[in-house]
Structures are given as C-alpha cells and as structure tokens.
Amino acid sequence: MTEKTLNVEGMSCGHCKVAVEEELNNLSGVEYSNADFEKGTVEVRYDATTVTDDDLRGAVEEAGYTVAA
Numbered sequence: 001m002t003e004k005t006l007n008v009e010g011m012s013c014g015h016c017k018v019a020v021e022e023e024l025n026n027l028s029g030v031e032y033s034n035a036d037f038e039k040g041t042v043e044v045r046y047d048a049t050t051v052t053d054d055d056l057r058g059a060v061e062e063a064g065y066t067v068a069a
C-alpha cells in the first residue's frame with residue numbers, strides 16, 4: 001500500500017471532509033482516506049497498482065474540490 005497526503009483546496013467544513021472521503025473511498029484500490037478541512041490535507045492509503053495520481057485527483061474534483069499541484 002502507498003500512502004500519500006494530498007493538498008486539497010476549497011474544503012471548509014465537515015461536509016466537505018465527508019464528500020472528499022466518500023469519493024476517494026469509492027475508488028476500488030483505495031483502502032483509507034482521512035480529510036482534514038482545517039489543514040486542507042487528505043491522507044490516502046491505496047494500492048498504487050490499481051489507483052493512479054490522476055484517479056485520486058479526479059475523485060477529489062468529482063467531490064467539487066481541487067488538488068493543489
């Protein structure tokens with residue numbers, strides 16, 4: 001498993017946290033995610049053989065937020 005911390009812009013409350021985590025957890029290959037809206041970070045643990053950086057970025061965007069470069 002690979003662990004990564006994404007910097008996500010636009011999260012402002014607990015609903016944002018849940019929305020981002022749900023989208024990430026919907027990706028098969030993502031084992032765990034934990035968003036911190038105060039810090040603007042999301043920890044993700046995933047199988048890098050099935051999940052790419054683009055997949056993670058896409059899921060965050062699907063939730064309505066942006067991954068900082």
Ligand SMILES: [Cu+2]
Pocket residue numbers: 011012013014015016017
């Ligand atoms: Cu919110």
